[in-house]
Amino acid sequence: MSFAWARPYEPKAPIMRWLDERLPLPRLVYGAIGGGYPVPRNLNYWWNFGVLAGIFLMVQIVTGIVLAMWYYSSADGAFNSVEHIMRDVNAGWAIRYAHMNGASFFFIVTYIHIFRGLYYGSYKAPRELVWMLGLVIYLLMMATAFMGYVLPWGQMSYWGAQVITGFFSAFPLVGEPIRVWLLGGYAPDQAALTRFFSLHYLLPFVIAAVVILHIWALHIPGSNNPTGVDVKDEKDTLPFHPFYTAKDGWFAAGFVLLYALFVYFAPNYLGHPDNYIPANPLATPAHIVPEWYFWPFYAILRAFTVDFILPAKLWGVVAMFSSILLLFFLPWLDRSPVRSGSYRPIFKRFFWLLVADVFVLGWCGGAPATPFYVALSQLAAAYYFAHFLIILPLISKFETTLPLPDSISSSRLHGEKKEAAPVGAPAHSTTIAG
Missing domain, CATH: 1.20.120 (Four Helix Bundle (Hemerythrin (Met), subunit A))
Known part of the structure; x- marks a missing residue:
């Protein structure tokens, strides 16, 4: 989509003109999320959760990097290193709780984002690839979250790894060799912990790369909207900045406040108490469950x-x-x-x-x-x-x-009175056939 108001990027400051001639990164950002990107004017608050997912991905990457500075990927020292972070590292408890609850909130906003796509048909043509790349991100999130859950090396971490990797052994012939290859042995131990830590550190950056592809694929057909009607002209759109950056910004601030309430006042509400017990291969928990998501x-x-x-x-x-x-x-x-x-x-x-x-x-x-x-x-x-x-x-x-409305601008989704049709005019309906 390209309309009259979507003016090309024109840097004013000399240093920005110099940078634009040599590395047009500001121009790319302006075209991707700035005033150069036209967005349907009727997007409601369900569209804010994509931005929130990006925010929580950044939270997980930043807090994860800090935690990795103190974590020991050792079967003997992993649990104690997490306790050291919580008790002795300056603000370590806040970083760890932010990372723990950040994973849960990342999944919350992602699930809402997925169900919004299901309701408004965001998987339909021409956005099939946008939908599929989103599902790839979701699968990578699941893999990353599982490996991260193992790292504290508590009782639920150990037995969760035992049960979930045991899924592969259900497949005949190849299942058990795949499970041994994943764990580096016949049971979760030092080799598995080292591998999971390495992959848990790597995969968020892979997710970030796929997010870029997801956004790139979205910019080709443009965003879907609550009516599902294609954009007809510039009256149906607004520039992403400042209209949607402001809308996303204050909504994100409110949601991050809710996240902060969990971090500071209910940090273990979304976790499992058994994970504060060191891993013991000889004591099976009474009820083995993965994380809530x-x-x-x-x-x-x-x-x-x-x-x-x-x-x-x-x-x-x-x-x-x-x-x-x-x-x-x-x-x-x-x-x-x-x-x-x-x-x-x-x-x-x-x-x-x-x-x-x-x-x-x-x-x-x-x-x-x-x-x-x-x-x-x-x-x-x-x-x-x-x-x-x-x-x-x-x-x-x-x-x-x-x-369906003739255009986004004439939609009646929010309770406006519909203009009466002329007497004798035929009623409109759409019958779906195949």
Whole structure:
């Protein structure tokens, strides 16, 4: 998108002109997130969470670098080094709590960002690659978070590594060699800790690189918007700066304040108390669970309890990975030409059922594996897959959507009175067919 107000970058100061001639980095920033980037004028606050995800990525990188200066990746010294950071390093407790809770808040804003994309159809053409790169970022986040959870070398760290790497052993023939290769041995020990620390340090920078690709891919078609209607002309857009930088800025300040409340007043609320016990390979915790942001997938894993052709454990592992991988195919599973859920009444109802279903899976994943929670996990997992593989394709085929606005500027999403149609004018509706 390029409109009249999107003026080219013209440096005023002599030093900026000199820099622009030799390294046009300010010009690149201006075109990417400044006044040179036109954005739909109707973006609501659900669009702020992409910026928040970038903020928390930076928080994790900065605090992680500081923590690495004091951390010992040693099976004998890892737990004590974390306690040393907490007790003896100046402001070490604040840095560690900021890193711990930063991971949780990074996942919170990412989950909201993903569900916003699901509701407003941000995975539809021409933004399929933007969606897929976002999912790649999410997978890298999961890998980074798992390895980081192992590093304190507490009871839940050790047994979490034992259980999660044990998923690979479910695959016949190649599974156990892959698990041994990942751990560097037959059980989590010094080799595994060294490898996980190395990868945990590296992967955030890989995530940052993919984020750049994600933003680059987004700038080609431009941002989606709550109506899902394509930008028609410059009346439909505003420059990103100063309008959206101001909007993102104050919203981010409020959200970071909430994050600070957790860091200073409830730093262990999102963690597990067993991780303050040193790792003991001879004492299994009564209830082994991953971090809360993995609970829905852990519930799907545990939902399979009966061997049917293949072992139940293998079915669980395949289902757990498939629950994420099928999101890559969402642009082709949902064939409706209407993007926004605001104009899809049937889709909207099933979307909120999906949100409730994911919360139920999370509740079951964090609960003990009793018959009640396992049965509830099975029902919730069945609905999760049915939503994407059966319900969504059927909705996109048979749903009758509401009339779309002619443009972003004329949308009626926020309760404005719609102008009455002339007498005898035909009613508008869109019937979705395939």
